Amino acid sequence: MVKIENLSVEYGGGNCALKDVSLEIKDGESVALLGANGAGKSTLLKTLAGLNKISSGFVEISGVRVERKNLRKIRSDIGFVFQNSDDQLFSLTVEEDVVFGLRNMGIDFQKSKEIAGETMERLNISHLANRSPSRLSEGEKKRAAIACILAMKPKILLFDEPTSQLDARSTRLLCELLKSLNGTKIIATHDLNVARSVCGKAAVLDNSRLVKFGDASEILSDEKLLFDCSLL
Amino acid sequence: MKDSAAGIASSMASMRELEIFSASDARFSSLGAPVKILASFVFILCVVSFGVYDLGVMLFFVFPAALWFVVKPPARIFFNRLLIVLPFVVFTGISNLIFDNSVVELPFGFQTRGGAVSFFTILCKAVLCVGAALFLVLTTPINAIAGGLRRFKLPCVLVLQTVLTLRYLEVMLDEARRMHCAYSLRAPNLSGIRISDWHKIVARLFLRSLDRAENIYSAMLCRGFCARKTMDFYKTKESFAEIAALLCFVFACVFLRAAGWIFKGAAW
Ligand SMILES: Nc1ncnc2c1ncn2[C@@H]1O[C@H](COP(=O)(O)OP(=O)(O)OP(=O)(O)O)[C@@H](O)[C@H]1O
Ligand SMILES: [Mg+2]
Numbered sequence: 001m002v003k004i005e006n007l008s009v010e011y012g013g014g015n016c017a018l019k020d021v022s023l024e025i026k027d028g029e030s031v032a033l034l035g036a037n038g039a040g041k042s043t044l045l046k047t048l049a050g051l052n053k054i055s056s057g058f059v060e061i062s063g064v065r066v067e068r069k070n071l072r073k074i075r076s077d078i079g080f081v082f083q084n085s086d087d088q089l090f091s092l093t094v095e096e097d098v099v100f101g102l103r104n105m106g107i108d109f110q111k112s113k114e115i116a117g118e119t120m121e122r123l124n125i126s127h128l129a130n131r132s133p134s135r136l137s138e139g140e141k142k143r144a145a146i147a148c149i150l151a152m153k154p155k156i157l158l159f160d161e162p163t164s165q166l167d168a169r170s171t172r173l174l175c176e177l178l179k180s181l182n183g184t185k186i187i188a189t190h191d192l193n194v195a196r197s198v199c200g201k202a203a204v205l206d207n208s209r210l211v212k213f214g215d216a217s218e219i220l221s222d223e224k225l226l227f228d229c230s231l232l
Numbered sequence: 233m234k235d236s237a238a239g240i241a242s243s244m245a246s247m248r249e250l251e252i253f254s255a256s257d258a259r260f261s262s263l264g265a266p267v268k269i270l271a272s273f274v275f276i277l278c279v280v281s282f283g284v285y286d287l288g289v290m291l292f293f294v295f296p297a298a299l300w301f302v303v304k305p306p307a308r309i310f311f312n313r314l315l316i317v318l319p320f321v322v323f324t325g326i327s328n329l330i331f332d333n334s335v336v337e338l339p340f341g342f343q344t345r346g347g348a349v350s351f352f353t354i355l356c357k358a359v360l361c362v363g364a365a366l367f368l369v370l371t372t373p374i375n376a377i378a379g380g381l382r383r384f385k386l387p388c389v390l391v392l393q394t395v396l397t398l399r400y401l402e403v404m405l406d407e408a409r410r411m412h413c414a415y416s417l418r419a420p421n422l423s424g425i426r427i428s429d430w431h432k433i434v435a436r437l438f439l440r441s442l443d444r445a446e447n448i449y450s451a452m453l454c455r456g457f458c459a460r461k462t463m464d465f466y467k468t469k470e471s472f473a474e475i476a477a478l479l480c481f482v483f484a485c486v487f488l489r490a491a492g493w494i495f496k497g498a499a500w
């Protein structure tokens with residue numbers, strides 16, 4: 001379970017990116033994180049992964065507080081696909097990048113390569129295995145970044161705009177893939193169709209605050225709410 | 233303008249080229265990194281132990297000549313890098329050439345100016361030492377070198393720093409390429425970056441590279457990166473054959489060093 005209680009996050013210079021956010025996500029739930037540009041979606045995801053300093057409130061993941069001393073434990077349960085794939089991919093080849101996390105989990109090289117191969121196959125990027133990540137198209141980078149995370153089979157998946165660079169078919173395939181995954185999923189997106197097709201629940205952020213958390217179908221049919229939060 | 237963008241792109245390409253070559257050469261990359269590091273170290277030690285007027289250092293060209301035939305590294309990459317260092321060496325050596333007027337006896341009764349001999353030996357030593365280091369890098373992936381250094385119990389922080397610096401160098405080149413591209417698209421009439429804009433560009437480049445490096449480091453942490461564990465993946469145990477090969481190499485180095493000595497004593 002992911003429990004967020006009165007969470008506030010401030011960046012330097014008093015720039016408050018999250019104010020007093022509370023929500024609870026049960027195991028296995030898929031939650032769409034909706035909000036306009038600058039609403040605080042990426043900040044919330046980074047905070048769950050322990051990448052941001054919490055100003056007040058707390059976050060618990062499977063009963064473990066997100067704080068410095070627990071980060072190793074927490075990060076072994078979490079997979080985080082960054083909004084910017086260039087930040088995520090740093091190895092010489094795509095395959096090496098996918099293998100990186102698996103090796104860190106203590107899986108031996110041969111097995112890691114096998115798992116990496118299967119994952120790349122699922123994401124339709126087997127042909128890119130030996131290419132340099134910095135020389136891929138944006139959509140290809142995105143799929144490579146997603147492969148890096150899915151290969152590790154984390155219990156909780158955090159996606160920051162997973163479909164932002166993908167073409168229609170890749171988006172559809174990814175949605176199907178996401179639906180087929182069992183773990184808890186939190187997906188920050190602007191794409192209401194993705195939210196509709198993958199997520200059972202939705203959380204709407206506006207101006208650093210959580211304005212609504214509930215059934216995705218209910219929230220996505222509330223046009224006034226979506227309009228007020230610049231989502232329509 | 234296009235030239236500098238191309239320059240950045242080609243630096244990036246050659247960095248990758250170097251790594252791809254080192255990862256792909258089967259004969260030498262299968263040899264453990266600690267063995268190669270130790271061999272390079274012994275080689276360099278022997279080479280620098282020759283005196284400034286000691287032409288025996290030339291004997292050590294036997295090794296690069298022999299290795300060249302076995303590994304055949306891409307000559308362009310090798311010489312390009314050697315050319316970067318050579319001007320510095322020539323610059324240092326030239327002062328000897330000018331100021332050292334002593335007379336040196338060469339083998340077989342020849343005589344010449346000390347400056348000329350020392351200039352030549354400095355050049356030989358530089359080519360040999362830089363060549364050895366380059367050879368190590370050309371045939372060993374960076375991660376394996378890191379593992380090798382860890383094998384010699386070098387502190388993890390130091391090794392990690394070395395590896396990440398190489399990674400971040402590329403991040404910085406990539407940022408430079410993006411910024412240059414953005415700049416030149418909005419200043420199509422300029423043939424480069426305005427001098428008055430340089431300080432802004434450099435400061436921005438620094439901050440952006442720092443941000444990206446930090447994000448990349450976060451991505452590594454999120455995927456379970458732990459410096460000690462990751463560095464130690466690449467730590468290898470030497471096989472008996474490797475130790476035997478290393479001993480042979482060390483013996484050959486010592487033999488050649490001694491031969492240089494005897495040769496010098498006999499000729500004088
Ligand atoms: N590193 C940072 N330093 C300072 N302020 C930041 C930093 N990152 C984000 N912010 C600020 O925090 C606020 C929330 O940013 P965040 O990236 O979480 O938005 P977002 O909802 O993900 O937006 P988008 O949909 O555009 O990705 C913004 O006002 C942004 O300017
Ligand atoms: Mg964002």
